Amino acid sequence: MTSPTPFISGRTGRGSAFVSDRSGASHDRFMRLTNWLLLPLGVAVACVLASVAANPSYLEARAIVGQPLPALALIAFILIGMAHAVIGVGSIIIDYVHDANKKALAFVVNTIAGVLIAGVWAVAVALIAVFH
């Protein structure tokens, strides 16, 4: 099934691009939306990581990561970023893994890894901020 979408064709203008309105279309919109959200968060996380690189001792690193704004930026970044990453890696799996069983397994591993990484990161940073 195809249907008109809010995508804008470079050739014919707004609303005229037609795509297959299946999961790919919603994924594409989600990837673009999260890209914009990750821009400011990414800059903030880059600054936090550069600060930790300059001050890598235990007390200094905890003092940097445990502040409210850096902690919030780190948590928001990983939650939005891993949702973005799981779909991004999913598209790589679709492109390069063609065996149905291996593809299904790769999707499961990708999803579990994404949830684990985001969960460990977010809980750890929250604990550091709470017991700052």
Place this chain on the structure above:
Amino acid sequence: MIEAERASLAERRPLSPHLTVYRMMLTMAMSMAHRITGVALYLGAALLAIYFAGLAAGPGAYPAVSWIVDGVTGKIILVGFVWALYHHLLGGVRHALWDRGILMGPVGREALTQATLFGGVALTALTFYLVTLVRPF
């Protein structure tokens, strides 16, 4: 029967030979770099999650994970992660602009691609320079 035919069709379905057919161009190389940096960020996020877990666990656990941010290895990991992050973010902006038909011409698309390539390096250098200068946290 239909299932068997479908499986047979799927097996014989041609895969895109784009990598071996088209001449390598900067836009194509940057498209590949976008995916490579995305995977690198995924792996880097896993390492950093382990680091934050160690940092949260306390001073006893910290030495086991401090190598992720300390010393030469740590610097390489963090600079690499920040560069991959900026490169990937700018790549996403490039794709979002192209979605809207902006800078799609032969000159514009090359200029935008080069801007994202050099922008990633410049923003990484600027971040590490400014953070040591200003110490925002």
